[in-house]
Amino acid sequence: MSDLERIESDRIDEIxxxxxxxxxxxxxxEQAVLxxxxxxxxxxxxxxxxxxxxxxxxxxxxxxxxxxxxxVLGPLNDGGGDQRSFELLGADAAPEARGTGAVGATEAxxxxxxxxxxxxxxxxxxxxxxxxxxGSDRVSVGTFHMRQGQTVTLWSGVPMAEYPELIVTLxxxxxxxxxxEQVVLTGTLAESGST
Amino acid sequence: MLEQFRAGDAQAVxxxxxxxxxxxxALALSVLRDRDLAADATQxxxxxxxxxxxxxxxxxxxxxxxxxxxxxxxxxxFRRGRRVVPSNDVDSVVTSPGLEVAWEVxxxxxxxxxxxxxxxxxxxxxxxxxxxxxxxxxxxxxPVGTVKSRSHRAHKRLSExxxxxNEI
Numbered sequence: 001m002s003d004l005e006r007i008e009s010d011r012i013d014e015i016x017x018x019x020x021x022x023x024x025x026x027x028x029x030e031q032a033v034l035x036x037x038x039x040x041x042x043x044x045x046x047x048x049x050x051x052x053x054x055x056x057x058x059x060x061x062x063x064x065x066x067x068x069x070x071x072v073l074g075p076l077n078d079g080g081g082d083q084r085s086f087e088l089l090g091a092d093a094a095p096e097a098r099g100t101g102a103v104g105a106t107e108a109x110x111x112x113x114x115x116x117x118x119x120x121x122x123x124x125x126x127x128x129x130x131x132x133x134x135g136s137d138r139v140s141v142g143t144f145h146m147r148q149g150q151t152v153t154l155w156s157g158v159p160m161a162e163y164p165e166l167i168v169t170l171x172x173x174x175x176x177x178x179x180x181e182q183v184v185l186t187g188t189l190a191e192s193g194s195t
Numbered sequence: 196m197l198e199q200f201r202a203g204d205a206q207a208v209x210x211x212x213x214x215x216x217x218x219x220x221a222l223a224l225s226v227l228r229d230r231d232l233a234a235d236a237t238q239x240x241x242x243x244x245x246x247x248x249x250x251x252x253x254x255x256x257x258x259x260x261x262x263x264x265x266x267x268x269x270x271x272x273f274r275r276g277r278r279v280v281p282s283n284d285v286d287s288v289v290t291s292p293g294l295e296v297a298w299e300v301x302x303x304x305x306x307x308x309x310x311x312x313x314x315x316x317x318x319x320x321x322x323x324x325x326x327x328x329x330x331x332x333x334x335x336x337x338p339v340g341t342v343k344s345r346s347h348r349a350h351k352r353l354s355e356x357x358x359x360x361n362e363i
Contacts, residue, residue: 012357015296015303016322018225022307025220025237026230030212033241034205100230115230120324121316124336148312 019117026115027151086166086187093170094119094184099150101187103160110160112141114152114168119184121147122170129171130154131179132163138179139163143171164189200248212241214308215258219265221304225293226269227276236272240265262301270294299360306356314349317342 015021084104090097099116112130122128122145130141130152142154160166168185199207216237223236243264244251251260273294293300307315320326320334328346332339 011296011299012303012353012360013322015299016318017325018296018300019323020224020228020233020293021221021300021304022319022323023221023224023230023233025216026234029220029234029238030209030216030241032238033212033245034208117230121334123334147316 023117024149024151027113084160084189086189088114088116088166088168088185088187090118091167091183091186093182097185099185101166103156103189105159110156110158112154112156112160112166114154114185116146116150116152116185119146121145125173127171127173128184129169129179131167131169132156132158132160133165133167134163137163138167140177140179141166160189198253200245208241208245211244211257211261215261215305216241217308218258218301218304219261222262222265222297222301223269223272225300226266226297227273228293229276232272232276233269236265236269239272240268243268258301258305262298265301266294266297269297302357302360303353306353309356310349310352314345314352317345318349318353321346 085100085102088097088099088101097116097119099114099119101112101114103110103112112132114130119128127143127145129143131138132141133139139156139158141156144152144154146152156163166185166187166189167179167183169180170182170184171180200211219240220233220237223233223240224230227233227236240261244261247264251257307318310318316335317331320331321328326334328339328342332342335342
């Protein structure tokens with residue numbers, strides 16, 4: 001930690017160890033802001049005075065969630081399926097990891113979006129792979145490395161209503177296409193629903 | 196840029212968000228300790244900033260102005276979550292420990308976002324994950340000397356960017 005001495009502040013060192021400092025906002029926030037602006041229209045009147053903001057703000061913020069769904073999730077959700085969420089817990093290979101997941105239907109399959117905290121970037125020569133599971137059956141839903149950001153989008157060709165478990169494993173390049181024993185995250189979609 | 200931001204120009208909004216989205220979210224998460232609430236606070240901050248852009252003095256830096264909006268927004272959400280009775284003295288009713296370091300969190304995150312990706316990763320693995328240079332080299336598959344040089348450059352940049360925090 002000799003480099004830290006150059007910063008000459010224990011307080012900054014403490015902040016650099018704060019997980020919040022490194023966290024990225026979920027995908028979609030920027031689009032929601034833009035959508036709200038587009039919906040709300042200009043603020044300044046022709047006389048240069050601002051209008052009363054709060055009525056517009058309240059109405060707009062109420063519409064933001066819907067606009068977000070239309071503008072961001074809409075293109076993914078055009079198959080008509082509902083979006084559902086679930087929790088992710090760290091497993092033996094990464095007990096500190098955690099996160100949330102959401103799944104929704106499109107015409108071509110199902111998207112699965114994960115917001116992951118506490119999971120290290122995959123080492124060189126390795127990668128993470130998501131699987132949906134039904135009993136001992138596993139279907140791969142994509143691979144990722146976690147070296148930037150916290151949001152991961154996976155895709156499934158089978159419904160999570162039938163494969164309700166999501167498992168993330170650490171895989172080694174060249175070691176085959178089967179799931180490894182190194183499970184880092186698990187989650188289960190609640191029963192009922194079409195996804 | 197601010198004029199374009201004020202007009203809701205998509206590219207200007209994206210530029211401001213790209214530069215300050217991370218610091219605003221980090222501040223909000225530090226105060227609120229909840230990703231969903233922090234995302235909500237981030238969204239509200241940029242929306243409020245846009246609504247208030249006509250009152251902003253373009254000669255001043257945009258960062259501290261956005262920080263002030265973000266901080267108040269996070270406090271409001273924190274207070275709502277705690278069901279605390281509103282007060283004009285916003286700080287007196289809020290006890291989130293994250294509030295005490297909100298400005299530092301905002302500034303440190305902004306400084307980190309200005310680092311090249313490879314230097315930022317070394318700082319992250321070193322400070323957040325507590326890895327040694329040797330361990331970072333193994334993790335990233337690069338020579339230890341490269342880790343040291345990236346670390347040296349990154350900390351030099353951070354030291355310069357954050358020197359004003361040491362004067363607080």
